[in-house]
Amino acid sequence: MAPALCAICKTERANIKRPKNHARVCKGCFLTLFEEEVHHTIVSSNLFYPGERVAIGASGGKDSTVLASVLKTLNERYNYGLELVLLSIDEGIKGYRDDSLETVKRNAVQYDMPLKIVGYDELYGWTMDQVVETIGKKGNCTYCGVFRRQALDRGAKMLDIKHVVTGHNADDVAETILMNLLRGDMGRLARSTNIVTGDDSSDVKRSKPLKYAYEKEIVMYAYHKKLDYFSTECIYSPEAFRGTARALIKQLERIRPSAILDILRSGEDMARLVPGESASSCGCKGKSKPPAATAAEDDGGIGGCGSNGAASGNEMAAMEKQLRENEAAEELEVDVSKLSLAGRAAESETDGAVPLKTNKNSKPVTRQTLGNCKRCGYMSSQEVCQACMLLEGLNKNRAQIQI
Amino acid sequence: MASTSPPSTSSPAAMSSTTTTATTATAKPCIKCRSNPGTLDSRGQLVCHICFQKFISQKCIKQIGLLNKDVRSSSSQSLSAYHLSQKNSGPPQASSRRYLLGLSLGASSAALLELLNENVEFQLSKGRNAPFELEVVHVSCAAGAGADGGGGGGGLEDDGKGRTTTEREKVEEVVLKRLGGRYPRFEFRVVYLEEVVGLETVDWEGLGLEDFAGSSSTSTTTKAEKLQQLFDNLPSTTSRTDLLRLFTRHLLIAEARKSHCHALLLGSSTTALAELTLSETAKGRGFSLPWQINDGVLGVPSFSPSSSPSPPSSPADAGKKTKMEETGMLVYHPLRDALRKELVTFTKLAGQPTPIAELLPETDSFTTTAAVVSHKDLSIDEVMVRYFAEVEENYPSIVANVARTTGKLMRLFGGAGVADGDGDEEGGGKAVGEDGSEDNDEERLCGLCSMPLDVLGDERWKGELGEDSYRDALVVDKGAKRMKQRICYGCERSIRG
Ligand SMILES: [Zn+2]
Ligand SMILES: [Zn+2]
Ligand SMILES: [Zn+2]
Ligand SMILES: [Zn+2]
Numbered sequence: 035m036a037p038a039l040c041a042i043c044k045t046e047r048a049n050i051k052r053p054k055n056h057a058r059v060c061k062g063c064f065l066t067l068f069e070e071e072v073h074h075t076i077v078s079s080n081l082f083y084p085g086e087r088v089a090i091g092a093s094g095g096k097d098s099t100v101l102a103s104v105l106k107t108l109n110e111r112y113n114y115g116l117e118l119v120l121l122s123i124d125e126g127i128k129g130y131r132d133d134s135l136e137t138v139k140r141n142a143v144q145y146d147m148p149l150k151i152v153g154y155d156e157l158y159g160w161t162m163d164q165v166v167e168t169i170g171k172k173g174n175c176t177y178c179g180v181f182r183r184q185a186l187d188r189g190a191k192m193l194d195i196k197h198v199v200t201g202h203n204a205d206d207v208a209e210t211i212l213m214n215l216l217r218g219d220m221g222r223l224a225r226s227t228n229i230v231t232g233d234d235s236s237d238v239k240r241s242k243p244l245k246y247a248y249e250k251e252i253v254m255y256a257y258h259k260k261l262d263y264f265s266t267e268c269i270y271s272p273e274a275f276r277g278t279a280r281a282l283i284k285q286l287e288r289i290r291p292s293a294i295l296d297i298l299r300s301g302e303d304m305a306r307l308v309p310g311e312s313a314s315s316c317g318c319k320g321k322s323k324p325p326a327a328t329a330a331e332d333d334g335g336i337g338g339c340g341s342n343g344a345a346s347g348n349e350m351a352a353m354e355k356q357l358r359e360n361e362a363a364e365e366l367e368v369d370v371s372k373l374s375l376a377g378r379a380a381e382s383e384t385d386g387a388v389p390l391k392t393n394k395n396s397k398p399v400t401r402q403t404l405g406n407c408k409r410c411g412y413m414s415s416q417e418v419c420q421a422c423m424l425l426e427g428l429n430k431n432r433a434q435i436q437i
Numbered sequence: 438m439a440s441t442s443p444p445s446t447s448s449p450a451a452m453s454s455t456t457t458t459a460t461t462a463t464a465k466p467c468i469k470c471r472s473n474p475g476t477l478d479s480r481g482q483l484v485c486h487i488c489f490q491k492f493i494s495q496k497c498i499k500q501i502g503l504l505n506k507d508v509r510s511s512s513s514q515s516l517s518a519y520h521l522s523q524k525n526s527g528p529p530q531a532s533s534r535r536y537l538l539g540l541s542l543g544a545s546s547a548a549l550l551e552l553l554n555e556n557v558e559f560q561l562s563k564g565r566n567a568p569f570e571l572e573v574v575h576v577s578c579a580a581g582a583g584a585d586g587g588g589g590g591g592g593l594e595d596d597g598k599g600r601t602t603t604e605r606e607k608v609e610e611v612v613l614k615r616l617g618g619r620y621p622r623f624e625f626r627v628v629y630l631e632e633v634v635g636l637e638t639v640d641w642e643g644l645g646l647e648d649f650a651g652s653s654s655t656s657t658t659t660k661a662e663k664l665q666q667l668f669d670n671l672p673s674t675t676s677r678t679d680l681l682r683l684f685t686r687h688l689l690i691a692e693a694r695k696s697h698c699h700a701l702l703l704g705s706s707t708t709a710l711a712e713l714t715l716s717e718t719a720k721g722r723g724f725s726l727p728w729q730i731n732d733g734v735l736g737v738p739s740f741s742p743s744s745s746p747s748p749p750s751s752p753a754d755a756g757k758k759t760k761m762e763e764t765g766m767l768v769y770h771p772l773r774d775a776l777r778k779e780l781v782t783f784t785k786l787a788g789q790p791t792p793i794a795e796l797l798p799e800t801d802s803f804t805t806t807a808a809v810v811s812h813k814d815l816s817i818d819e820v821m822v823r824y825f826a827e828v829e830e831n832y833p834s835i836v837a838n839v840a841r842t843t844g845k846l847m848r849l850f851g852g853a854g855v856a857d858g859d860g861d862e863e864g865g866g867k868a869v870g871e872d873g874s875e876d877n878d879e880e881r882l883c884g885l886c887s888m889p890l891d892v893l894g895d896e897r898w899k900g901e902l903g904e905d906s907y908r909d910a911l912v913v914d915k916g917a918k919r920m921k922q923r924i925c926y927g928c929e930r931s932i933r934g
Contacts, residue, residue, distance in 0.1 A: 071902075078900050215715060216828075216835065218842035246902060278828075285820055286719050290675050292930060293719050293817065295902075299926055300723025303894045307727060307846035350832050357834035358481060 042067070050258075053250035056291060061258050068255050072243055073108050079229050081241055082197075084115035089195045091186050092120040092141065092149075094134030097201025099141060099263035100252045101244055105199070106145050119193060120145075123185045124153040125178060126161025137264040144262060152189035154181055158421070160428055168431050177428075180420045184412055187238040195238075202242035205249040205283055208294045211301035213279040217353065224305035227298070237413065248294060250287075274350040477782065480833060486786050493775055493783045497552040500771035504732070505568060507767060508534050508699045534569035537693040538623075538702045539685070542575060542612055542798055546704030548780040549772055551793050553702075554620050571623045573616070574692045576685045577609055578630045608798045615796045619788070628692060631660035633684040636691055640740040640761070640884025643923035644932065650740075672934025678816035679720060679931045683886050690737055690766050700767035708777035708829050710770065710840035712821040719817050722927035725888035727846040732773070734765040736889065738882040761881060773840065776833050777826075850889050885928040895926065 038058055040048045046060030052067075059067065076082065090105065092098045102120060109116045122138045124131055135151060142149035155161045158181060165177050190198050207227065214223035225231065231240045244252065256263055286293035406412065407419035414420070467475040467485035469492075475483030479492060538553065540546045550573065557567045609627065617625045633639065634649050641650035649663060671677050693701045705713070710730055717726055728735060739762045772780060784794040815823075829836050881890045924932070 075901065211718070212715065215718060215843070216839060218835075218838040220842055220845065278824075282715075282820070282824060286817060289815060289817055289820065290673060290719075290930075290934075292721075292934075296721035296927070296930060297719055299721045299894075299898055300718040300726075302897070303724035303891060304718075304726065304846060306894070307724070307849060309845070309847055350835060353838075354832040354834050357838055361480075361834065 050254065053254070053287075054248045054291060054295070065255065065258060068247070068251060069104055069107055069111075072104050072247060073112060075229070075246055076108065076114075076243055079241075081199075081230070081243060082114055082116055085117070086115075086197060087117040087119065087193075087195045089119045089121040089150075089186075089190045089193060089198045090147075091198055091200045092122050092138050093201075094122070094137035094141070094264040095201070096252055096256050096261075096263045096265060097203055097244065097249075099137070099201075099261050100247075100256050100259075101199060101201045102141060102145055102147065103259060103261055104255075105243070106147070118145075118147050119195060120147050120149040121186060121189050121193070121195075121198065122149065122151045123182055123189065124151050125182065126154050126163055128163055134264040137262060140262055150189060150193055152185055152192065154185065157181070157185055157188055158425055160425070165428065168428060177424055180424055184419070184421050187240075187412070190238045197239045197241065199241050199243055201244055203244045203247050203249050203252055204294050204298060205287075207242070207245055207301070208297040209276060209279045209283050211297050212282055213275045216275055216279065220304070220308045223301060224308040227301040227305045246295065246298065274348050275353075278350070479779070489779075490783065490787055493548070493779060493787075494552055494555060496774040497549065497771045498556060500732070500769065500773065501553070501556060501568075504536075504700060504702075504767070504769045504771065505534065507732075507769075535572070535696070535698045536569050536700050536702050537572045537574060537689065537696065537698040539689045539704070540573050540575045540616075540625075541704065542609065543704070544781045544784045544794065544797070545706045545709065545772060545777060547616075547793050547797055548775075548783045548787070549702065549704040550616070550620065550623075551784070551787050552771070554622065555787075557622060567622075572692070572696055572698060573620075573623050573625045574689060575609065575613060575625070575627050576630060576688050577606065577627050578681060578685070612796065612798050619793070619796060626692070628688050629657065629661075630681070630684060630688070631657060631664045632691075633687050634660040634663050636687055637739045637741065638687050638691060638737055638887060640738070640923055642740070643884040671931070673816075674814050675720070675816040675818070676931040676934065678818045679927075680885075682818070683928075687887075690735075690768075693766060694737070694764075700769050703768065703770050704772055704780075705770040706772050706775050706777040706780050707837045707840050708825050710773060710843075711836045712818070712825050714839055714843045715824075716818045716821040717927070719821075720927045721930050722886070722888070722925065724849075724891040724894055725883075725886070725925065725927075726843055727848045728888055730840060730844045730846075731848075732769045733767065735768050736882050736887060737764045737766050738762070738884070738887055739764070740884065763882060774837070776829055776836065778829055778833075848889075849891075881923075883925040883928055884923040885932070886925060888925060890923075890925055898926070 038048045040046045040060035040063050041057055042059050042063040046062060048058035048060055050059050050061060050064045051057070052059060052064065082088065088105075090098060090102050092102060102118070105116070105118055108114060109118060120138060120142050122135060124135060138149060138151070141147075153161070155164075162178055162181075169177075186198050186200070190196070210226040211223055214220070214226060229241055229243075229245050255261075283294065283297075286297075290296075405414065405417075407414040407422055408417050409422040410419060412419050412421070418426075465475050465483055467473045467488050468482045469484050469488040473485035473487060475485055477484050477486065477489045479489050484492070536553075538546065538550060540550060553569075553571055557569070557571075560566070560568050613625050613627060617623075635641075635651060635655070639649075641647065646667065649667075668677050668680070671680065689701055689703075692698075713729060714726060717723065717729060722729075741760045741762075775783075781794075784797070785792050787793060788796075825836060882888065883890055
């Protein structure tokens with residue numbers, strides 16, 4: 035059989051089958067298509083303004099490396115006028131970050147972009163290795179995730195940059211949508227679909243220009259562009275809901291390649307159906323409302339570690355338990371004299387989300403009202419932000435050990 | 438759950454697939470009645486068979502009560518007098534309610550059949566009138582594979598492809614006869630899937646299937662052939678499974694309308710609704726989930742073919758050519774609060790003299806895949822069924838929570854807000870009005886799945902992803918542009934791939 039020709043240029047050999055829609059194209063056309071699609075996303079969402087300083091959350095992994103490469107290309111091709119900076123977080127995990135940070139350093143040279151590396155020790159007084167030493171391997175993904183989310187914003191602040199872009203791809207977003215469906219958390223589902231998280235009222239705007247890009251195409255792009263990236267899986271496994279959603283996504287994609295995009299479409303539409311949720315995905319309408327999403331809800335997604343902050347080993351089991359308690363409490367509520375605390379929590383629930391205890395000493399989350407952390411001033415839906423809570427625990431632990 | 442211990446069960450054979458609880462179980466009494474031995478683990482509680490059946494029954498009765506009320510109020514009678522609690526003022530007037538039950542012959546809808554019968558018998562035993570009349574319709578997907586004469590009592594060929602399908606029909610016949618004998622009060626009927634061909638609730642023209650429209654009078658054989666052809670041309674197993682589900686519902690609604698039923702009852706369990714939530718999300722139909730998951734009135738479109746035979750000149754014209762009229766049908770899921778595994782257990786316990794499960798076909802060979810769907814690969818629907826079977830085992834409350842929270846989403850029309858007086862959607866509504874205000878006063882339903890079209894969502898998506906000129910350059914599909922106006926995103930995906 036004669037080799038098929040590229041469906042776009044009709045001259046080159048079609049040696050690539052696009053994972054997204056199985057179109058057969060040549061290498062050159064694939065690279066261009068990929069870039070143009072990201073460009074379309076950027077333009078249609080009004081992601082940047084000329085002269086804007088933008089920090090790219092860079093882990094050295096494929097997603098953020100491709101993001102940096104594509105943004106550089108598009109910035110030059112379309113004169114975005116952006117000042118791009120690489121921002122990396124050093125969690126302080128020996129052997130894990132060393133290599134990836136070396137990659138980022140090379141990227142900085144390759145793309146001619148300034149690089150800022152912020153360490154956990156610098157930000158929190160703890161490296162991840164020290165955290166693991168203190169609390170053990172179990173549950174440390176929580177710390178890693180919570181710390182990382184803030185780390186990017188804090189790092190950006192140090193650089194006086196107000197916009198951080200992350201390498202979240204379509205698979206990540208689809209995964210988050212399914213995960214929140216499973217958790218019954220419609221509010222978070224709605225917020226997670228937005229390309230921009232955080233708005234005018236938050237200090238640092240976050241966005242994901244690769245929102246519609248398939249992970250497989252990102253890998254393909256990196257490969258054909260011969261990008262220098264560090265490939266490693268997160269050494270900590272994701273918690274149950276995300277893990278299960280991820281497995282589903284992979285299976286669905288095999289059955290119907292468009293499924294990932296279709297889930298995004300569903301998620302964006304459903305976001306408009308959540309009572310009291312901001313309907314816009316462009317983030318331009320939400321001025322009178324709470325931010326589209328708090329950065330604190332959005333995992334960093336730059337290290338491949340998709341933790342979302344469950345303290346217990348099995349979030350599903352914890353939620354199952356909580357739900358059963360709520361059910362039992364609801365039954366009890368008929369008897370007014372026996373109004374239980376859990377029952378009241380369930381009653382006050384507005385968007386159907388189950389108040390999940392993320393920590394023994396934290397109260398169940400009921401309503402997302404946004405304020406600032408009493409201790410560090412970071413945007414938080416609780417009096418004390420998650421990071422400060424975790425730090426408090428850690429520091430207590432350290433004090434005890436020292437005694 | 439689903440772990441039962443059958444020491445004193447009246448139907449040991451039916452319990453074979455369930456596992457026994459710990460040996461200590463026999464010693465402990467049922468947590469509810471505190472007298473019978475606890476033999477079943479129901480949502481973490483040890484209960485007896487009687488209390489378990491009561492538990493399921495109550496969940497169903499609660500929904501039926503809501504439905505009965507809904508039917509009363511929608512028939513625009515004075516509401517004040519009607520409270521359906523049993524202690525209320527004497528026997529009500531002759532029952533005017535008429536429901537249609539969609540019976541798949543799986544455990545859930547069979548459980549619903551049994552529960553509805555119980556409900557009627559209970560009322561009658563109290564000297565009241567039957568609360569409703571019930572018609573039971575099974576949509577048979579048996580025909581269609583190959584040229585085996587198809588529907589009804591057609592010739593039974595025992596060779597090649599034809600055999601399996603007619604086997605299936607034979608099984609259906611036997612099972613329905615048994616059920617008819619068990620529930621003589623209700624009327625049982627079979628409808629063949631090919632009867633969907635020509636049904637005016639589907640916009641055949643909009644689907645590019647002009648020869649399906651108006652062919653309602655053609656022979657069953659021709660219809661079966663047409664349908665098979667359509668299924669053969671669908672891009673994937675997921676698409677075939679999807680259309681099978683949609684066509685089944687079209688037929689049930691058509692039957693319900695034909696016999697002037699007030700509502701269509703479906704046996705969907707909590708688990709089924711959770712599956713539906715995720716599979717429809719994965720198929721791009723998130724927008725219509727609030728319609729699909731909740732109980733209430735669903736729009737039923739009726740498409741009359743355009744008289745002009747000339748093809749539409751531009752895509753924009755296409756949507757206006759066919760006339761669509763809309764009526765409504767109440768659709769209820771009375772078992773929405775019961776898990777599938779609970780209903781499976783229920784069918785093994787409930788029913789006199791033998792448990793209803795023994796009247797049903799063997800599940801593996803029967804309920805899984807219809808003849809029109811190939812067996813080659815899994816569909817998205819099947820992936821979700823398998824997934825939730827697993828989740829249900831260990832996290833039943835999580836399953837229940839999925840359906841419950843999804844049900845809280847608002848129902849919107851055309852992407853513009855109509856729900857709950859919430860100002861948030863105002864901007865969206867305006868955006869629709871700005872262009873093509875004519876289209877706006879007409880609430881269009883999808884030509885395939887009958888769910889409201891999401892005009893705003895379609896526009897936004899187009900904006901976000903671009904015109905998809907690359908795909909248009911790759912996919913040679915003349916009908917594609919025309920279709921866009923008439924069917925929803927998910928249906929377009931099913932048809933085009
Ligand atoms: Zn080419
Ligand atoms: Zn803080
Ligand atoms: Zn009992
Ligand atoms: Zn549709």
